[in-house]
Amino acid sequence: MSASAYYKPSEYQGRFHTSSSAAPASSAHRPSAGSGDVERTRSSAKLRLAMIAAVMMIGCFGLGALVHAFAGDGEVQAAGIPAVRDTVVVKPGDTLWSISEQRVSKGDDIRAYIVKLKKANGLSSSSIQAGQVLQLP
Structure with a gap:
């Protein structure tokens, strides 16, 4: 059997050297399990936050437009009764x-x-x- 068959990173990390065909001893050289999932989750959270902010901004502008449209010019008028003016x-x-x-x-x-x-x-x-x-x- 070769030396790489007995390689256990958790037991011999840094103390056991194998040939170039063996797995690397340092975990820095190996991609961590699920690192793509973490990045995908972060980017989707950022996208969700941006979408929520955009919807809130559109809602605020829409509400402002409605208020402006129905605000009038400050004159109070009774409904259906024409104002008598001099x-x-x-x-x-x-x-x-x-x-x-x-x-x-x-x-x-x-x-x-x-x-x-x-x-x-x-x-x-x-x-x-x-x-x-x-x-x-």
């Missing part, structure tokens, strides 16, 4: 500034009222005509 008829020489100036309290920003006035009337510019009826915000 109106003003534009006279010759009137401007959005002069109309807003008459309705804004002292110290309030006239520009902010003009923005609301334009929005309430669907105006894209500040141009108004005599005889035009404007709804007041």
